[in-house]
Amino acid sequence: xxxxxxxxxxxxxxxxxxxxxxxxxxxxxxxxxxxxxxxxxxxxxxxxxxxxxxxxxxxxxxxxxxxxxxxxxxxxxxxxxxxxxxxxxxxxxxxxxxxxxxxxxxxxxxxxxxxxxxxxxxxxxxxxxxxxxxxxxxxxxxxxxxxxxxxxxxxxxxxxxxxxxxxxxxxxxxxxxxxxxxxxxxxxxxxxxxxxxxxxxxxxxxxxxxxxxxxxxxxxxxxxxxxxxxxxxxxxxxxxxxxxxxxxxxxxxxxxxxxxxxxxxxxxxxxxxxxxxxxxxxxxxxxxxxxxxxxxxxxxxxxxxxxxxxxxxxxxxxxxxxxxxxxxxxxxxxxxxxxxxxxxxxxxxxxxxxxxxxxxxxxxxxxxxxxxxxxxxxxxxxxxxxxxxxxxxxxx
Amino acid sequence: xxxxxxxxxxxxxxxxxxxxxxxxxxxxxxxxxxxxxxxxxxxxxxxxxxxxxxxxxxxxxxxxxxxxxxxxxxxxxxxxxxxxxxxxxxxxxxxxxxxxxxxxxxxxxxxxxxxxxxxxxxxxxxxxxxxxxxxxxxxxxxxxxxxxxxxxxxxxxxxxxxxxxxxxxxxxxxxxxxxxxxxxxxxxxxxxxxxxxxxxxxxxxxxxxxxxxx
Numbered sequence: 001x002x003x004x005x006x007x008x009x010x011x012x013x014x015x016x017x018x019x020x021x022x023x024x025x026x027x028x029x030x031x032x033x034x035x036x037x038x039x040x041x042x043x044x045x046x047x048x049x050x051x052x053x054x055x056x057x058x059x060x061x062x063x064x065x066x067x068x069x070x071x072x073x074x075x076x077x078x079x080x081x082x083x084x085x086x087x088x089x090x091x092x093x094x095x096x097x098x099x100x101x102x103x104x105x106x107x108x109x110x111x112x113x114x115x116x117x118x119x120x121x122x123x124x125x126x127x128x129x130x131x132x133x134x135x136x137x138x139x140x141x142x143x144x145x146x147x148x149x150x151x152x153x154x155x156x157x158x159x160x161x162x163x164x165x166x167x168x169x170x171x172x173x174x175x176x177x178x179x180x181x182x183x184x185x186x187x188x189x190x191x192x193x194x195x196x197x198x199x200x201x202x203x204x205x206x207x208x209x210x211x212x213x214x215x216x217x218x219x220x221x222x223x224x225x226x227x228x229x230x231x232x233x234x235x236x237x238x239x240x241x242x243x244x245x246x247x248x249x250x251x252x253x254x255x256x257x258x259x260x261x262x263x264x265x266x267x268x269x270x271x272x273x274x275x276x277x278x279x280x281x282x283x284x285x286x287x288x289x290x291x292x293x294x295x296x297x298x299x300x301x302x303x304x305x306x307x308x309x310x311x312x313x314x315x316x317x318x319x320x321x322x323x324x325x326x327x328x329x330x331x332x333x334x335x336x337x338x339x340x341x342x343x344x345x346x347x348x349x350x351x352x353x354x355x356x357x358x359x360x361x362x363x364x365x366x367x368x369x370x371x372x373x374x375x376x377x378x379x380x381x382x383x384x385x386x387x388x389x390x391x392x393x394x395x396x
Numbered sequence: 397x398x399x400x401x402x403x404x405x406x407x408x409x410x411x412x413x414x415x416x417x418x419x420x421x422x423x424x425x426x427x428x429x430x431x432x433x434x435x436x437x438x439x440x441x442x443x444x445x446x447x448x449x450x451x452x453x454x455x456x457x458x459x460x461x462x463x464x465x466x467x468x469x470x471x472x473x474x475x476x477x478x479x480x481x482x483x484x485x486x487x488x489x490x491x492x493x494x495x496x497x498x499x500x501x502x503x504x505x506x507x508x509x510x511x512x513x514x515x516x517x518x519x520x521x522x523x524x525x526x527x528x529x530x531x532x533x534x535x536x537x538x539x540x541x542x543x544x545x546x547x548x549x550x551x552x553x554x555x556x557x558x559x560x561x562x563x564x565x566x567x568x569x570x571x572x573x574x575x576x577x578x579x580x581x582x583x584x585x586x587x588x589x590x591x592x593x594x595x596x597x598x599x600x601x602x603x604x605x606x607x608x609x610x
Contacts, residue, residue, distance in 0.1 A: 095497065106548055108497050204500050205462060208455040212410060255576075255593075256454045290576075294450070314576075314593075336547045337579045373547035 005182030007071050008389055015073040015184045019365075022329045023244075023283050024305050027362035031355050031392035033385055034074035034186050034331060034367035039106050039374035040381070041065050049106060049374075050098030053081055055170050059177070066181070069382040075178050076186040078371065081170050082163040087146045088139045089192055089248070091115070091201040094146070106374060114145045115201035117210070120217035127224035134228030135191065142201055168239045175242065186308070186331075186365075187285040188242025189233045192250065193273070194222035195266035199251035211257065215265055222269035230276050243282045244308075247273065253290025253314070263298045271302055278306040285331075289370060291315050296323040304328065312370035313338070321358045330358055332369035334384050339368065339376035344383045351387035359392065366392070399425075400435050407439020408446070410459045412466070415439075419470050429471040436467050437511045444508065444596050457595060458500070461507040484515040486606030487537035491523035492575075493544050493552040501575050502543040505598040509541075512599045514606075525552065525559040532560070532569050539605045541598055542588075543575040550577075553586040561587070570605040574598055 003015050012029040013021065021028035042049045045061035052058045058079050066072070080086040083096055093110040095101045101108070119141075127134040140160065144152045150159055175185050192200065198218060199207040210218055233245045251257075252266040274284045285308045292299075292315040299309065304327045311317050313335030320330055333354070338347060351366060358364045366388055372381060397405070399422055406414040415436070422432050443460040446452040488509050492502055499521050506516045517535045519527055523542075532540055540560075542553060553573060560566045573583055573591040583591035590601045 105495065106546060108546065110497070111500055204455075205458055208458040209412075209462065211455050212412075212459055254450075254453060258451075258453050261453075261455075335579070336577075337550075337581045340547055340550060341581050341585045375547060375550065 003179040003182050003184045005180070007073055007182045010389075010393060015182055018073060019184065019186070022363050022365055023308060025326070025329065025363040027394050030394060031359045031388045032073040032365050033388045033392075034076050034365050035072060035381070035384070036076050036078050036368050036371045037062065037065055037381075038078045038371055040372045040376050042104075043374050044068075044378055048097065048103040050096070050103040052079060053083060055081055055174075059174065065381070066183075069378055070385055071181065071183070072385055073183060073388075074186040074365065074367075075175075075183050076367070077171055077174070077188075081167045084143065084147055084150060084160060085164055085167045087143060088160075088164070089190065090250075091139060091142045091146065091192075091197060109200075111203045111205070113201075113203045113206055114142045115198060117202075117206070117214075119201075120198075120210075120214070120221040123221040124224045127221075127228060131224075131227035132231040134225055135232040136228070138225070138228070165239075168236055172240050175240065185240075185242050185244070187244040187246035188240035189236035190246030190248060190285075191229045191232060192248045193252065193266065194225040194229065194269045196249050196251040197225075198222065199256075204256075207251075211261060211265070215261075219265045219268065222265065223272065226269055226272045226276065229273055233277065233282070234280065237282065244285055245277055245282050246285045246287060248287045248289075250287075250289045252295070253288065253292050254294040255290040255314075259294040259298060262295045267298055267301065274302050274307060278303050283307060285310060287370075288312070288315065293319060296320055299324050300327055302328065308365065310367065310369050312336075312368075317354070317358055321360075321364075325358075325361075325363060329363045329365065331365035331367045332358075334366070334368050336368070336370065336373040336376070339380045339384070340373040342377075342380060344377075344379050347380045347383040348387060348390075351384055352391050355387065355391045362394070399427075400431075403432070403435040404439045404442065407436050407460070407463065408442030410443070410452075410456060410463065412459070412463045415463050416466055416470065419467050423470070423474050423476075426476075429474060429476060432467070432471060436464060440464065440508075440511050444599070447596050448594075454504075454595075457504050457508075461504055464507060464511060485513040486539060486602060487515045487517065487535050488539040488541055488602050489517045489519065489528060489531045489535060489537045490541045490543070491519035491528060491531075492521040493542050493549040493556060494522055494524050495552055496544055496546050496549045497521045498543075498545040498575075501545065501595065502541075504595045505541060505543060505574060508595055508599050509602055512603075514599075514602055525556040528556050529559050529563060529565070532565065538569060539602050540569055540571045541602070542571065542573050544573065544577040544582075545575045547577055550582055550585060553578075553582065553588070557587040570601075572598060572601045572605070 018028040018032045041061035045064045096107045143150045308329045311332035313333045317333045403418045571588045578591045
């Protein structure tokens with residue numbers, strides 16, 4: 001899967017070369033641009049959110065965005081072709097458009113217990129017995145609690161495996177299609193980091209108590225999951241044909257936990273996974289939701305030159321550049337409210353500042369960081385994409 | 397350190413078992429439940445200060461909320477419990493906007509306001525502008541707090557503020573926004589009076605809006 005077409009006329013690198021350069025903390029020909037578009041595509045293309053699970057509808061909607069508002073260099077896959085596959089990554093009860101919510105609504109997670117307290121011990125024991133298969137075994141234990149139609153045991157596997165395979169194969173087809181446009185995926189296979197996954201599956205209230213009373217169990221179970229997470233990523237990556245792996249961190253921000261808790265309970269298993277991925281030549285894309293300002297220092301413990309840190313506009317990305325800019329590539333962080341409520345001038349000014357300051361010396365991807373708000377103004381999205389041509393070339 | 401000081405400290409340190417054991421002992425010793433609540437509230441203030449100083453984070457606020465609920469269950473089960481007859485500092489209507497079903501942030505704010513002396517009218521999640529309006533009217537609340545976690549809430553936030561404007565209540569009711577989706581830009585778009593992503597600011601705003609000290 002080679003994307004050889006150049007995106008813009010003045011480009012001297014392909015998207016692959018450009019992304020490799022910024023991950024390696026080198027200076028590319030220009031700042032690459034990415035995004036996380038999902039529900040925005042449905043609104044822009046005039047289809048219901050509930051229909052985005054259909055591959056043809058999704059591809060038609062995102063193609064329209066690319067034609068009208070792009071081009072972009074990097075495609076950050078954010079869509080799922082089976083609702084249950086989403087729950088493998090985000091183990092929470094969820095209301096979906098068309099399933100518990102109106103067809104044009106966006107999905108919303110519910111803070112209910114999927115993981116009983118006893119599962120910490122169970123995970124440690126199980127992961128010792130079947131380390132590589134621990135991720136699959138764990139999520140298949142939880143899935144029937146999220147979706148009533150998925151049965152426990154072998155019937156659950158029989159239901160899920162064809163869907164997971166279909167999802168991965170369809171993503172691969174999507175990636176191949178994008179490669180003809182010169183666009184490459186920011187990452188392919190992905191997992192929620194173990195600590196964050198437990199937080200979601202336990203629910204915020206239970207997990208807050210666990211943090212106070214049973215930190216050793218959380219750390220032990222998180223450590224035990226590394227082999228299973230790695231195995232899932234490498235197996236899925238073989239199908240997808242993409243080396244870069246996404247690791248979502250939705251609950252490790254300093255909105256929820258202290259930097260000390262992050263360092264003691266979340267970072268060790270994250271570091272282990274990133275290091276093992278690096279040993280296989282696989283860069284990590286860390287999707288860091290929320291405010292990470294007090295965690296940046298600890299992120300320096302991750303190996304240099306093999307990770308992208310995606311920030312969503314809540315963290316201070318300029319501070320991130322100062323603290324971790326010499327260790328990892330930074331992506332972000334045009335905020336959702338700016339894209340939805342700001343003017344094109346404001347978007348242009350903010351993107352310019354990002355490119356000048358965070359893009360200085362390379363190691364930067366301009367992006368929305370987290371999801372482009374469904375109600376973002378199309379002209380603002382276009383302004384963001386165009387700003388890398390206007391301001392992003394390094395030898396101008 | 398006497399029992400009361402120990403209770404304040406245990407609450408501030410989020411030591412749930414110790415708080416509940418002390419409350420049990422104090423009840424057995426015939427201490428007035430309202431006095432016990434006051435000690436817990438003082439401990440809650442310690443939690444709030446530590447949260448503001450970034451010593452505690454959201455997980456700490458959640459635990460303190462849970463401990464307080466357990467204390468109240470213990471007290472309400474005791475024979476000598478009588479609800480407080482003192483006047484609240486003010487009334488606050490709370491809810492998540494139409495289309496948003498997230499309630500954790502709103503619940504924490506409700507607890508913080510409640511134990512800071514406010515009467516809270518909690519409307520739950522996905523609340524229509526007309527419901528906010530009706531609750532503010534019927535309760536006579538001077539403050540409405542709306543907690544939003546999704547970007548699709550921008551328009552319902554604006555519609556809610558506009559509904560108060562249309563009905564001529566905007567001069568009497570202050571509207572504050574909270575939650576992960578809000579920002580200065582969203583506050584201006586909606587036409588609200590204040591915003592924060594920090595739960596403890598809700599108490600500060602409510603005190604200010606009801607004429608007290610921040």
